[in-house]
Amino acid sequence: IAGITQAPTSQILAAGRRMTLRCTQDMRHNAMYWYRQDLGLGLRLIHYSNTAGTTGKGEVPDGYSVSRANTDDFPLTLASAVPSQTSVYFCASSEGGTGELFFGEGSRLTVL
């Protein structure tokens, strides 16, 4: 089934540890995004990529990094996790900037 695959679905992590959340799409969309979802705050954009080889900062980029080596993969890395990064993380893709995003099912991260 075509779509966005995220891994892991859930993870508990000790503060200070490094963590990479994986995201793969098979729709050949050129744009990809990482959001975090927190209660009462909706979704906030962390980083985005318009096309392979380029990335940009969103609304809340601090403490996160991304790479876009190819069209399909867009991993999100927490270099040194902190408890405030406890959240549900969603990867999404779109064909250009149409606003029609396709979302993965999320990765629930708990930092202790």
Added chain:
Amino acid sequence: AQSVTQLDSHVSVSEGTPVLLRCNYSSSYSPSLFWYVQHPNKGLQLLLKYTSAATLVKGINGFEAEFKKSETSFHLTKPSAHMSDAAEYFCVVIVTTDSWGKLQFGAGTQVVVTP
């Protein structure tokens, strides 16, 4: 700058009764507006979108929304709620001045449907 405000954090309706989810936006440009739905433990799914064509937009699962520029609103409605409509709904605005658009999400409205 653009922003979006969802006026209700929670809405409770009885099955078979109408649903109204309210959304107001502010935008310096002609906006594109969207409603997304998120069922429990799932990702978000597009319900409908407004992109300056017809002001009454029909979406999936019987939902529709009306763009009212004078009121800066984009309320979501459904004539008759089903149990399967229980979910969180997000109103979203996009600025189309860039080559790609940055989305601004509202804080969400949780819908509860009672039998």
